[in-house]
Amino acid sequence: MTNPDNNSSNGKPVFPQEKIKIACKRVNVYYGDKHAIRDVNLEIGKNEVTAFIGPSGCGKSTFLRCINRMNDTIDICRVEGEIEIDNENIYDKSLDVVLLRARVGMVFQKPNPFPKSIYDNVAYGPKIHGIASTKGELEGIVETSLKKAGLWEEVNDRLDQPGTGLSGGQQQRLCIARAIAVQPEIILMDEPCSALDPIATAKIEELIEELKENYTIVIVTHSMQQAARVSQKTAFFHLGDLVEYGETEDIFTNPVNKLTQDYITGRYG
Amino acid sequence: MSDEHTVKSFDGEINRLNDVIIEMASLTKEQVRDAVTVVVKRDSELAGEIIEKDPAINNLELESHELTMRLLALRQPVAIDLRNIVVSIKISSDLERIGDYAANVAKRALVLNQLPPVKQARTIKNMGRVTYDLLKDVIDAYEHQDVKKALDVWHRDEEVDDMYTSIFRELLTYMMEDTHNITACTHLLFIARNLERIGDHATNIAEDIHFMIKGKPPTGRRPMGDVDGEFDIFDH
Ligand SMILES: Nc1ncnc2c1ncn2[C@@H]1O[C@H](COP(=O)(O)OP(=O)(O)O)[C@@H](O)[C@H]1O
Ligand SMILES: [Mg+2]
Numbered sequence: 189m190t191n192p193d194n195n196s197s198n199g200k201p202v203f204p205q206e207k208i209k210i211a212c213k214r215v216n217v218y219y220g221d222k223h224a225i226r227d228v229n230l231e232i233g234k235n236e237v238t239a240f241i242g243p244s245g246c247g248k249s250t251f252l253r254c255i256n257r258m259n260d261t262i263d264i265c266r267v268e269g270e271i272e273i274d275n276e277n278i279y280d281k282s283l284d285v286v287l288l289r290a291r292v293g294m295v296f297q298k299p300n301p302f303p304k305s306i307y308d309n310v311a312y313g314p315k316i317h318g319i320a321s322t323k324g325e326l327e328g329i330v331e332t333s334l335k336k337a338g339l340w341e342e343v344n345d346r347l348d349q350p351g352t353g354l355s356g357g358q359q360q361r362l363c364i365a366r367a368i369a370v371q372p373e374i375i376l377m378d379e380p381c382s383a384l385d386p387i388a389t390a391k392i393e394e395l396i397e398e399l400k401e402n403y404t405i406v407i408v409t410h411s412m413q414q415a416a417r418v419s420q421k422t423a424f425f426h427l428g429d430l431v432e433y434g435e436t437e438d439i440f441t442n443p444v445n446k447l448t449q450d451y452i453t454g455r456y457g
Numbered sequence: 458m459s460d461e462h463t464v465k466s467f468d469g470e471i472n473r474l475n476d477v478i479i480e481m482a483s484l485t486k487e488q489v490r491d492a493v494t495v496v497v498k499r500d501s502e503l504a505g506e507i508i509e510k511d512p513a514i515n516n517l518e519l520e521s522h523e524l525t526m527r528l529l530a531l532r533q534p535v536a537i538d539l540r541n542i543v544v545s546i547k548i549s550s551d552l553e554r555i556g557d558y559a560a561n562v563a564k565r566a567l568v569l570n571q572l573p574p575v576k577q578a579r580t581i582k583n584m585g586r587v588t589y590d591l592l593k594d595v596i597d598a599y600e601h602q603d604v605k606k607a608l609d610v611w612h613r614d615e616e617v618d619d620m621y622t623s624i625f626r627e628l629l630t631y632m633m634e635d636t637h638n639i640t641a642c643t644h645l646l647f648i649a650r651n652l653e654r655i656g657d658h659a660t661n662i663a664e665d666i667h668f669m670i671k672g673k674p675p676t677g678r679r680p681m682g683d684v685d686g687e688f689d690i691f692d693h
Contacts, residue, residue: 413533440535442672453538454467455460 200433201233201421209234209374209404210255215269217250217259217428224250226428228269232421237396237405239419239436241412243456246425248408252376255406256292257285273374290317293367297379299359301351301366306343309351309362310334313370329369337365338395357388364395368403375399377407381414393418412452416440424448467532474524474545478552481517482596484510485552488559489592489655493585495566496578496648504570507563514556521549537669544669548599551658551665555592558651558658565644565651575641577628581648584620588652591617591659598666607666610659611675617656624649 210232217225225247232238240248250259257278259265270277278288290313301309310330313319320326330347334340339361343354351362360380367375377396381389396405396418409415415422416436423433424445432439432448443449450456462468488507495504528534528542569578591610598606628642628649667675 412535416535441539443536449536450460452535454462454464456463 201231201435203231203233207233209273210406211270211272211275212254213270213272215251215254215267215271217247217254217268218266219262220264224428225254228430230423230430230433232404232406234404235400235402236421237400237407237419238421238423239415240406240408240423240425241410241415241451242425242431243451244410247428248425249378251425252378252406252408255374255376256289256294258294260285290370291372292374292376293370293372295360295363295367295375295377295380297382299356299363299383301354301359301362303350303352305348306334306351306354306362307347310365310369313366317370319370333365333369334362336368336399337361338391338398339365355388357384357391360384360388360392361395364392364399368399372403374404374406377405379408379410382410389414412440424451426451467538470524470528470532471538471541474521474528474542477517477521477524478545478548479596479600481514481521481549481552482599484514484517485556485559486589486592486596488514488556489585490589492559492562492566493582493589493652495563496569496585496645497582499566499570499574499578501567501570504563504567508560511556511560514553518549518553521545540669540672544665547665548662551661555655555658558655562648562651565648569641569644572641575631575638575645577624577631577642577645580624580627581645581652584617584624584649584652587620588617588656588659591656595659595662595666598663602666602670604667604670607663608675611663611667614656614660614663617653621649621653 208231210230212228212230212232215225215228215230216223228251240252242248250265253259254267254271255273255278257267259267267279270279272278273288273291277283302312304312307330310333311320311326314326314329320329331340331344334343339358342358343349343362351359354362360383364375364380381392384392393414396407399405407415407418419436421434422436422439424431424439424443424447426447432443432445434444439448440452443452488510491503491507494500495507525542525546532538534542591613594606595610597603598610625646628646632639632642664674667673
C-alpha cells in the first residue's frame, strides 16, 4: 500500500524538494473576525492532482483562493502566512498579481464563459497577456487549448458561435481551455463538476488525468468518489483546520484520523 | 463499528453481512468440534450429520457474497467499511474451506470405523482440541473486534503445526512396525493433515481481523503457513 517513491511519514506526504510546486506555511485566513483557515501547512506536488475535501463551509474554497490571491478581491478577507510557488512567496509585495493569475488558472463550479464567441473566450487571455504576437499564432493557441481541453472535435466548425450556447459540460471544458490558453503552471478547480451530468463529469475527470502531465492541479470536490478517482493526494479540512493530508489511497483505505474516517464513510453528523 | 452511518440502511446491510459471517462461523465451529468427536468416539451417526450439514455452510458463503456485491455496487464503501467488506469475502471463503475439511475428517472417520480401532486415534484428540480452540478464539475475536485475541491465535498456529509433525512421525513408526496398520494410519494421517489445514485457515482469519481493524497485516515473525516441505506429500 505504501509506495516507496512517495515515502509518506505519519500519513503526511513528504516530497523531495524538486517535487514541491506549492508550499503553504502557517496560512491563516480571516473574514473580519471569522477565522476561516487555521494555521495550515501543506505542500502540493508538481504534476499531481491534489484534492481538497470536507464538509460545506470548512474552508476548501477559501484555501484554494489563497493560491492565486483571489481572496484579495474580497474586502473583509485577510490572509496571513506564506504561500510559495516554486520557492517564491506569492504574497510578496513585489509580486505582480496579474502575472500570478496567468500562472495559476482557475475553473469554477458554475461554468462561466464570457458572453462572446467560443473563439474569443479562449483568445481573450493570450491577447491581454500578450502571449500571441500574430493572428496566426493566436489561432494556433486557441486550437491547441481547445484540443487539450478535449473540445476541439465538438466545436471546430462553430468557433464564432457564442460560448454560452454550449451544453454545461462543453462550457466547463471551454472554461478549462480558456484557463489553459494563458499557459498556466497550476490549475485550480472549485467543484468543477457539481453542475454536470455523469457523462460530462467523466469527460472532465478524463481531462484532469491528461492535464496533470503538464500542470499541477488542485481540485475542490464534495464527491468523495471523485477525489478517490482523480487525485494522488487528498487533504481533508474541517472547520478551517487541515485535519489529515496524505496519499489518496491511504486516506480512502485507512485514514489516520477519526474525523476523516467519519466523514468519508458517511458517519458525519 | 461503533458509530452509525447517516444513511441507516447502510448499517442494516453491513450488520446483515456480519451476521451471516458469524452464523457461518458458529456452524463451522460445531462441525469441527463434531468431526473430532467422530474420530475419537467412532460415532458414525454423527459423521453422517456432519456431511449432511456441510452444504448449509456453502449456502451461507453464497449469501455473504451476494450481500458483499450489493454493498460494493450500491454503497461504494471506503476505509473501515471497505476493509470490513473485503475481509468478509476472505473470511467466508476460509470458513467454507474449514467446513470442507471437517466434512472430509467425517468421511475418513466413517472408513476408519469399519476397521479395527488403532490406539493412535487418541493422539488426534489432542490436536483436535487445540485446533478447535484456535478456531473458537478467532471467531470470538471477529465477533468482538478483538485484535489482541486475533494476534494470540496468529501466534498459536505453530502449536498445531508442531503437533501435526509429531503425529506424522508417530504414525510413520507405527506403520513400519506393523503393515496391518497402514490403511488406518493413512486415514489418520489425512485427518491430522485436515486439522493442520484448519489451523492455517484460522490463522488467515486472524490476519484478516487484524487488517480489518488496523488497516495493515500483523507484523513480526509470520508463523509458518505450512509444515515442512518433507511432509508436504498431501499437496497436489
Ligand atoms: N466572502 C465571504 N465573507 C464572509 N465569510 C465567508 C466568505 N466566504 C466564505 N466565508 C466563510 O468562510 C468559511 C469557509 O467557507 P468556504 O471556503 O466557502 O467553505 P467550503 O468551500 O469548504 O464550503 C464559511 O464559514 C463561510 O461562511
Ligand atoms: Mg466551496
